[in-house]
Amino acid sequence: xxxxxxxxxxxxxxxxxxxxxxxxxxxxxxxxxxxxxxxxxxxxxxxxxxxxxxxxxxxxxxxxxxxxxxxxxxxxxxxxxxxxxxxxxxxxxxxxxxxxxxxxxxxxxxxxxxxxxxxxxxxxxxxxxxxxxxxxxxxxxxxxxxxxxxxxxxxxxxxxxxxxxxxxxxxxxxxxxxxxxxxxxxxxxxxxxxxxxxxxxxxxxxxxxxxxxxxxxxxxxxxxxxxxxxxxxxxxxxxxxxxxxxxxxxxxxxxxxxxxxxxxxxxxxxxxxxxxxxxxxxxxxxxxxxxxxxxxxxxxxxxxxxxxxxxxxxxxx
Amino acid sequence: xxxxxxxxxxxxxxxxxxxxxxxxxxxxxxxxxxxxxxxxxxxxxxxxxxxxxxxxxxxxxxxxxxxxxxxxxxxxxxxxxxxxxxxxxxxxxxxxxxxxxxxxxxxxxxxxxxxxxxxxxxxxxxxxxxxxxxxxxxxxxxxxxxxxxxxxxxxxxxxxxxxxxxxxxxxxxxxxxxxxxxxxxxxxxxxxxxxxxxxxxxxxxxxxxxxxxxxxxxxxxxxxxxxxxxxxxxxxxxxxxxxxxxxxxxxxx
Numbered sequence: 001x002x003x004x005x006x007x008x009x010x011x012x013x014x015x016x017x018x019x020x021x022x023x024x025x026x027x028x029x030x031x032x033x034x035x036x037x038x039x040x041x042x043x044x045x046x047x048x049x050x051x052x053x054x055x056x057x058x059x060x061x062x063x064x065x066x067x068x069x070x071x072x073x074x075x076x077x078x079x080x081x082x083x084x085x086x087x088x089x090x091x092x093x094x095x096x097x098x099x100x101x102x103x104x105x106x107x108x109x110x111x112x113x114x115x116x117x118x119x120x121x122x123x124x125x126x127x128x129x130x131x132x133x134x135x136x137x138x139x140x141x142x143x144x145x146x147x148x149x150x151x152x153x154x155x156x157x158x159x160x161x162x163x164x165x166x167x168x169x170x171x172x173x174x175x176x177x178x179x180x181x182x183x184x185x186x187x188x189x190x191x192x193x194x195x196x197x198x199x200x201x202x203x204x205x206x207x208x209x210x211x212x213x214x215x216x217x218x219x220x221x222x223x224x225x226x227x228x229x230x231x232x233x234x235x236x237x238x239x240x241x242x243x244x245x246x247x248x249x250x251x252x253x254x255x256x257x258x259x260x261x262x263x264x265x266x267x268x269x270x271x272x273x274x275x276x277x278x279x280x281x282x283x284x285x286x287x288x289x290x291x292x293x294x295x296x297x298x299x300x301x302x303x304x305x306x307x308x309x310x311x312x313x314x315x316x317x
Numbered sequence: 318x319x320x321x322x323x324x325x326x327x328x329x330x331x332x333x334x335x336x337x338x339x340x341x342x343x344x345x346x347x348x349x350x351x352x353x354x355x356x357x358x359x360x361x362x363x364x365x366x367x368x369x370x371x372x373x374x375x376x377x378x379x380x381x382x383x384x385x386x387x388x389x390x391x392x393x394x395x396x397x398x399x400x401x402x403x404x405x406x407x408x409x410x411x412x413x414x415x416x417x418x419x420x421x422x423x424x425x426x427x428x429x430x431x432x433x434x435x436x437x438x439x440x441x442x443x444x445x446x447x448x449x450x451x452x453x454x455x456x457x458x459x460x461x462x463x464x465x466x467x468x469x470x471x472x473x474x475x476x477x478x479x480x481x482x483x484x485x486x487x488x489x490x491x492x493x494x495x496x497x498x499x500x501x502x503x504x505x506x507x508x509x510x511x512x513x514x515x516x517x518x519x520x521x522x523x524x525x526x527x528x529x530x531x532x533x534x535x536x537x538x539x540x541x542x543x544x545x546x547x548x549x550x551x552x553x554x555x556x557x558x559x560x561x562x563x564x565x566x567x568x569x570x
Binding site: 184185188189190192193195196199200202203204205206207208209210211214217 | 397402412423425430434435
C-alpha cells in the first residue's frame with residue numbers, strides 16, 4: 001500500500017517537474033514555448049471534459065460550447081470592459097460555467113446517446129449565435145482587437161504579453177489551480193459518488209444518491225473548468241473564434257481524452273500533448289494532417305483501449 | 318404480535334402496465350424485527366411488488382407507509398435515506414472498486430456526506446468503523462482490498478449485502494439472495510441472512526425461489542400468484558394450505 005503511494009507521489013512529482021521545466025527542455029528538442037502553452041490549455045480542456053466522461057461516465061459532445069464561451073467572455077471583457085487579464089479570466093469562467101450549469105439542468109434528464117445528442121444541439125446553438133452576431137462577436141472572422149495585459153501587482157508588473165516564458169508560467173499557474181481543484185473534488189465523498197454513478201447507476205440510486213442532481217453538479221463543475229481553459233485559449237491567441245464553439249472542437253477534446261486514457265486523471269493531458277504536437281508537426285508537412293491523426297486515434301482505440309497512459313502504466317507494472 | 322410496530326404497511330397496491338395487471342390489490346404488513354418471505358411461481362409479480370416497495374415506479378393505486386409515514390410517491394433515493402435498503406436478483410455492485418470502497422460509498426451517503434468536498438479525520442474514522450462493522454457482519458473483513466469484480470459470486474452478493482447494511486437500514490429488501498448459486502454458496506448466504514435476522518435483529522423482506530431457504534428462515538411467508546396475494550402465514554400454515562399446494566407447491570408438498 002505505502003509502496004504504491006510512494007510510486008504515485010514520485011509520478012506526480014515527475015509530471016510537475018516536466019511541466020515546470022518545459023520551456024527549458026522543449027526548445028533544445030525542437031519545440032517552442034508557445035507549443036507548450038497550447039498543450040497546457042487544450043490539456044486542461046480535455047481534462048475538464050474527462051472529469052465528466054472518465055469519472056462520472058457521461059459523454060458530452062458539446063463541451064466546446066463552454067470552452068468557446070470562456071474564450072468569448074475573456075475576449076469581450078478585454079475588448080470592451082476592462083484591460084485586466086485576471087478580470088477577463090473570471091468573466092470567461094463565469095460566462096461558460098453559468099451557461100453550462102443552466103443548460104445542464106435540461107441535459108441531465110437524458111442518458112447515453114441522447115445525452116450526447118442534446119449536448120451537441122445546445123453547443124451548436126452557441127456556435128450559430130457567435131457566427132451570426134457579427135456586431136458583437138466579429139462573426140465568421142472571429143473576435144479580434146484585444147490583447148492580454150501585463151499582470152499588475154501594484155508594486156511590480158509581470159510581462160506576460162511579449163515574454164513567452166512568463167506567459168507559459170502564468171498559464172501553468174492557472175492550470176495548476178484548476179487541476180488541483182479537480183483532483184481534490186475527485187478524492188472527496190462527492191467525487192466518490194461520481195465514480196459510483198459511473199460504475200453502476202442503479203446501485204448508486206439504491207444507495208440513496210439522487211443521480212440526476214449529482215450528474216448535474218459534475219456537469220456544471222466540468223463546464224466551469226472547461227470555460228477556464230477557453231478563457232486561457234483567448235489569451236493565448238489574442239483571438240476568439242466561432243470554430244472554438246463548434247462540435248468538431250468538442251470532438252477534438254473527446255479524441256484527446258480517449259487517446260490519452262479516460263480512466264486516468266492525467267491521460268487527457270498526454271492525449272492533448274500528442275494531439276497538439278502532431279497537429280503542429282504534421283500540418284507543416286501535409287494538409288491532410290487530420291487523416292494521420294485519425295489513423296493514430298483508431299489504432300490507439302483498437303490496441304490500447306485504456307489509452308496511451310493506460311498502456312504505459314500496464315507495461316511498466 | 319399486537320405490541321409490535323409495523324415498519325412497512327402496504328395497503329391495496331395495484332400496478333398496471335397497459336393491459337397487464339402485474340400486482341393486483343396486494344396488502345402486507347411487516348412488523349419490526351420480522352422476516353417475511355415472498356414466494357410464487359415465475360411471473361407472479363414478486364419483483365414488480367419489490368420495485369413498488371423500493372420506489373422503482375409508483376403504484377397505479379394503493380398506498381405504502383414506511384415507519385408510519387406515507388412514502389407512496391417518494392423517489393428511490395428518498396426512500397433509501399429514510400432507511401430502506403435493497404439488493405438485486407442480479408448483483409448490483411461497483412465492479413472496478415475494492416470491497417472497502419464499495420461499502421464506503423454507502424456509508425458516506427448514509428452519513429449525509431454525499432455532497433461534501435471533504436471530511437475531517439473524526440468523520441473519516443467513523444466511516445471507517447462503519448464500513449468494517451458491515452464487512453465483519455458478512456465475513457468479508459479479510460478481502461477489503463480486493464476488487465469486487467474479481468470476487469466469487471457468493472462474495473459479491475455478500476459485498477452487496479454489506480453495502481445495504483452500511484446504510485444502517487430499518488428495512489432490508491433482498492431480491493433472490495441465493496439466485497444462481499451452488500449449494501455451498503447458498504448455505505453461506507442463508508447462514509448470513511439468518512444471522513442478520515436472529516442476532517442483529519434486522520427487519521427483512523426477501524423474495525426466494527429455494528424452498529429449503531424459505532421454510533428454514535422466514536417467520537412468515539406470503540404467496541403471490543398472478544399478481545394476487547394467495548395466502549399469508551407461518552411456514553407451517555403455508556405448507557398445510559391447500560390452495561397454495563394446488564397453485565404452487567404442486568403435489569410434491
